[in-house]
Amino acid sequence: MLDFDVAQSRLAAAGKPPSISESCTLDQARGRVLAQTLFATVDMPPADNSAMDGYAINYADYTPGKRFPVQQRCYAGDPAQPLQKGNSIRLFTGSVIPEGADTVVMQEDGAEVDNEFEIHRPPAQGSHVRPQGEDVHAGDQIVAKGTLIQAAQIAMLASQGYAEVTVYAPLKVGILTTGDELIQPGQPRSPEQIYNSNGPMLAAMVENMGAKVVHLLHAADTEESLHSAFSTLLASCDLVITVGGVSVGEKDLVKPVIGQLGGSLDLWRVCMKPGKPVALAHSGTTPIVCLPGNPVSAFAVFTLLVSPLIRTMQGRTQVVPDVQYGRLSTDRKFNDKRDDFLRVRAEYSSDGLSRLSPFTQQGSGIISSLPWASGFARVPANTVMQGGDVVAYYDFQHWLA
Structure with a gap:
């Protein structure tokens, strides 16, 4: 049997990274893979600002018991006046630090009476000031090519003013289930029949990874039905995943049909439980991965062996997640x-x-x-x-x- 880690490496390398990219708006970018490395356009924060609601002072003006006249009330988003000597400016979280100020005193550490602020607890110089560029400097790399874009990346990109990003085209996946015993959920079932759980399960797994299921087909155990299904899938999919029909029974016809379509199929017995039988073929440049028909086995093989292949074909940098x-x-x-x-x-x-x-x-x-x-x-x-x-x-x- 093929070593599990070897099988995983072979599957991960069975497809090629994408070459086609497109632009999409930031609100459509979740679940897409970034096709270019992006850099910060501005410092974050873009100017020194207050980390607290409080009062801006020049620390050199502080002496115990001194009262600071309140020169201005400056809300976040307002321009701040230059601080006059001996004065204070009322600030709120996010307010710009005025020119001439270097310290923010929390409102809890003093009291304002008659438009003067008296400090009750001695401040530390520079306290509660978020310096310009504390988070990011203009020109810093912020999101690398090959990153799956999620909410955290969208927050970073939006903070830098990116309204559009360049992403790879979605990976188009086709799923083919086989077996005359399977019927679609919702249909009347005879005792000898079972509901097809593989199709909906695999479609959900593919979509959850950010790929696109363009066809979810079921074929009867006949060469004609399989030929028709494969013709449809190979004409419009980047990756084809099949379930069942690759063993050696009289009705296991997937392998001969793939051969008739010009593909050569490698059938592996992988040293894993569940999910020992796995097959890989190519029709032209399109990989075809054949999973065992048992739903638990198909789930395991997809999770551990097929998901790295999908990440490769999506253009992601990290193909195999950390164990x-x-x-x-x-x-x-x-x-x-x-x-x-x-x-x-x-x-x-x-x-x-x-x-x-x-x-x-x-x-x-x-x-x-x-x-x-x-x-x-x-x-x-x-x-x-x-x-x-x-x-x-x-x-x-x-x-x-």
Whole structure:
């Protein structure tokens, strides 16, 4: 069987980064990938300003008991007068520090009476002043090319006046489910049939990563149906993901149909549980990834092996998310000939390592484990792991984003 980490690396390299970019407004940029590195256009803050509601003074004018006439009340956004010697200016959070002032005294540290401010607690020189450029200097790099744009990046870009950004075109993904036993949710079901959960599940996973599902198709177990589906998908998709139909049964027709379309398919037996059978092909430059038909296996393979490929094809800088670590919390022992990816729920622990509790049933048919779990805990092949042992943890929040 192919080593899991080798399989992950091969999948991550199976597609090419994008070459097409486009401009979009900042309010449409969430979930897009930045196609150019951006730099600060202004200092942040653009001028010294007050971190508190208070009174601006020149520290050299301070003596205990001195009263400072209030020269001006300057709100955030108002221009400040130059501070006259011995005076104060009433400021509010965000107000510009007046010329000639170097210290802000919090309003709680004194009292204003008859338009004079008396300081009750001695100030420290320079206190409560946010200096110009404290956060960012004009010319600093603020967001790197290949970054997935989320709310934090939008805040930074908006603060620098960017109304539009250059992003890569969305990755277009096609999903094909197979199997005569599957019917769409909402339809009447016979005892021998099951609802198709793979299609909606994978579509949600793809969309959550910022890619675009342009086709979600289902094909019957016939060459004609598969030919028609692949023709549609390959004509308009950057990446095709199929589920089921790549084994060696009489109705496992995906592999021969891909061959008829000019693709060569590598079928791997990956050293992982769940999700051992994974296939990769190309039709021209379009990667085709074939997942096992079991929904839990398909979920695991997509999360751990396909998501890096999607990030590569989106143009992201970080293709493989960081692996975290946690401590197993269980009375059971785990030991398998393959790397076992346990569905676990992570909970905070005071020792700094998350406590990882495995779902009670770890069978590949237990779909109820997926909404319960927060990630996968990895038990290496031929290794006994039990409660208290530290294991690698693959958090869904990072691996499916």
